[in-house]
Amino acid sequence: MLIRRLCVALGLFVLLILVVILLVWLILRPTKRQFTLQDVKVYQFNVTSPNFLTSSIQVTVQSRNPNDKIGIYYDKLDIYASYRDQQITLPTLLLPTYEGHKGIDVWSPFVAGNSVPIAPYIATSLT
Template sequence: MPQGTTKRSTAMSPSAANPARLLCSAILVFILLAGITALILYLVYRPSRPHFSVLSTAIYQLGNGTASAAVPATAITTTMQFTVLIRNTNERASIRYDRLSAYVTYHDQAITAPAPLPPLYQERDSAVAVSPVLGGGPVPVSGDIAAGLMTDEAYGVVALRLVMLGRLRYKSGPFHSAWYGMYVRCDMLLGAKKGVSGQVPLLGTPDCDVDI
C-alpha cells in the first residue's frame, strides 16, 4: 500500500507579510494620528476675530467745498479723527496687524483718501485704542454727495462709515497662522452741524462689522 504524502502548509507567518502592506498601514496610522492632533490643536487654540468699536469722533472739516482751476467744484475737504477700541478676546492667541489703512465714506462714496496706519501687535485678551486723523485734502465726489452732505449738516445728523483695511495673523504659543485679509466697517450717526469743530456726539454706541 503506498505511503501517504504529507502536505506542506501554504499559510504565511506574520513575519512573511507583504512589506508594502505594512508600509501602507503605517502611513495610514500616521495620517490618522496627525489628523487627530491637528483637530485637538484647532479646538484648543482656534482664534476668534477681534472686536472693533468707535468710542469718539472729532470733526475739524466736513464737506467744505472748493472751487478753483486746480480743484473742481465737486471736490470736498474733510478732516476727522476717530478713537477706535480694538479688543482681542482670545485667551490663547495674540494678533499682529499689518498693512493697515482707513478712510471715511458717505453713502458708499469715499470722502477722505485712504490713510496708512502703523502696524500693531496685540497681546491675548487685551484692548488697545487707536486715534487716526483722516482727510485733510480735497477728494472729488459727485454733486449729489456734496449736496446731501450739506443737507445733513443743516439738519444736524450725518451718517458716515469708517472703513479699516489690512491683514492679520494669530500666534498661539509656537503656532503661527497664515495672514488673513481684514475688512472693518463702522457705521455711525453723528450729531454734526455746519461750522461746529471738535468733538461731536455719537448717536448710539456703534460697533463694527469685521470680515476676515
C-alpha cells in the same frame, strides 16, 4: 496593488492633517477681534463745486482681542472715512503693533482728504 497603497497612504495623510487642524482649533478656540469706534471729531468738512470734498477728521478706534491664547500682530492696518459707500478721505496707515491675548489697543489717527472728488448725489446730500 501599488496604486491602492498610495491611495490609502494619501487618505491617511489627509485624515491626519484634518485631525491636527481640529485639535489646534479645539485647544486655541480662536474668535474674531472686535473693533469699536469710540469718538469722532470733525475739524473741517467743506463741499465745493463741482463735487469736491475737503475734510479733516480725528477718530478714536479701539481694538479688542477676546482670545485667551492667541495674540494678533497688526502688520498693515489702514483707516479711512466713507459716506454712502464712497471713500471720502485718503487711507491713513496705522503703526504696526502686537496685541496680546485679551489685549486692548486704542488709536486716535487723523483722516483727511483735500479736494476729494465725490459723486454728485453725495455732494447734493451734504449741502
